[in-house]
Amino acid sequence: MNDSKVIKKLLDGSSLRICINSGQSPSVSSLECYKSYDLPHVVINGTHFWGKTRNNCFEVYPKSAEYSGLEPHITSYCFTNMGDISCRFEVATVGSNFSNDQFQATFMKTGGDNRHLWRVIDDYQLLWDSRRNDSPKVITDAIQHASRVKIVMLDSKGAWNIHPVDLPMYFPSLNQFELKTCYDCYPFFMQSPGETKKIIEHTAGCWDSGPDKETESVGVMATVKGFHSFYHIYSNGKVSTIYDLIENKSQKYNRLKVFTKKAAY
Numbered sequence: 001m002n003d004s005k006v007i008k009k010l011l012d013g014s015s016l017r018i019c020i021n022s023g024q025s026p027s028v029s030s031l032e033c034y035k036s037y038d039l040p041h042v043v044i045n046g047t048h049f050w051g052k053t054r055n056n057c058f059e060v061y062p063k064s065a066e067y068s069g070l071e072p073h074i075t076s077y078c079f080t081n082m083g084d085i086s087c088r089f090e091v092a093t094v095g096s097n098f099s100n101d102q103f104q105a106t107f108m109k110t111g112g113d114n115r116h117l118w119r120v121i122d123d124y125q126l127l128w129d130s131r132r133n134d135s136p137k138v139i140t141d142a143i144q145h146a147s148r149v150k151i152v153m154l155d156s157k158g159a160w161n162i163h164p165v166d167l168p169m170y171f172p173s174l175n176q177f178e179l180k181t182c183y184d185c186y187p188f189f190m191q192s193p194g195e196t197k198k199i200i201e202h203t204a205g206c207w208d209s210g211p212d213k214e215t216e217s218v219g220v221m222a223t224v225k226g227f228h229s230f231y232h233i234y235s236n237g238k239v240s241t242i243y244d245l246i247e248n249k250s251q252k253y254n255r256l257k258v259f260t261k262k263a264a265y
Contacts, residue, residue, distance in 0.1 A: 001118065006081070006118050006120055009120040010042060010152070011152055011160060013150075014121055014124065015038070015039075015121045015123050016042055016118065016119070017119040018051065019035075019036045019119055020034070020035050021034055021115045040164050041164075041184050043159055043190045044159065045159050048196070050190040052078045052089075052190065054182075055184055056074070059075055074090075074091045075090050076089050078186065080190075080196060082193065082200065083196075085110060085203065086107070086108050087106070088106040089103060091185050101225055102225060102226070103187070103225075104224075105222050105223070107221075107222065108220075122262075123261060124150060124261055124262060125262050126257060127142055127258045127259055128177075129257050130235075135175070136170065136235040139168060139177045140170045142260040143168050143169075143170060149164075149260050150258075150261075151163055151181060151231070151257070152256075153231070153255070153256050154255040155251075161229075163181040163184070163231065165179045165181055166181060167180040176236060179232075179258070180230070180233075181229070181230055181231045183230045184229040185229060189225075202220075203220045228243075229241075229242075230242045232245065239251055
């Protein structure tokens with residue numbers, strides 16, 4: 001499936017996953033490995049996109065000289081269609097300050113299309129679309145059935161943001177719904193194809209330095225700016241990010257599509 005079809009399906013509510021054949025690992029086991037990641041957080045700019053896992057991967061290291069100084073930390077993984085590159089994103093060291101906006105990233109060569117395959121799952125159906133002037137009341141059915149909900153939102157900068165919803169709410173007296181997305185933190189460059197291109201250019205030719213001791217993969221480590229992703233969204237066209245809420249501000253989204261998970265899934 002080409003990239004344009006993947007993007008169209010994502011904007012129509014399908015979920016994104018990636019299947020990986022890691023080949024022979026440089027780890028002690030040196031075994032070929034097949035694995036897959038669910039990528040519920042997606043940012044799309046034109047024909048370019050990044051998909052990211054939840055921040056629920058945990059890394060812990062044994063007490064030994066080899067791993068001296070490495071603390072347990074939470075990680076996630078990011079994948080893009082822009083080039084032969086992926087990112088291991090260290091969200092936080094256990095006990096660190098989560099208000100920090102500088103994070104450790106390791107960029108890795110993906111190995112090409114034969115090793116990384118996009119999968120789109122047709123598991124959500126459209127519930128509400130701001131372009132259709134749907135009644136906000138339609139969301140009550142999803143709430144009363146405790147269905148999973150996610151948003152596909154076109155922001156004021158022209159980027160599509162896809163995130164699962166943590167808390168859907170409907171207020172009958174206002175005929176208005178509010179949605180709070182699941183918190184996440186991702187590298188800021190996911191919002192910028194220009195920054196991603198710079199990273200691809202910077203890391204080109206860096207893959208022959210040997211495996212990284214933490215990731216057991218050939219990688220280039222860097223400190224990158226993070227974006228704390230959380231949206232408080234209203235059916236009246238308003239949306240507030242974490243940064244807006246701190247400043248008691250809001251902004252307007254260009255379009256909002258709300259999806260609910262199909263019964264079969």
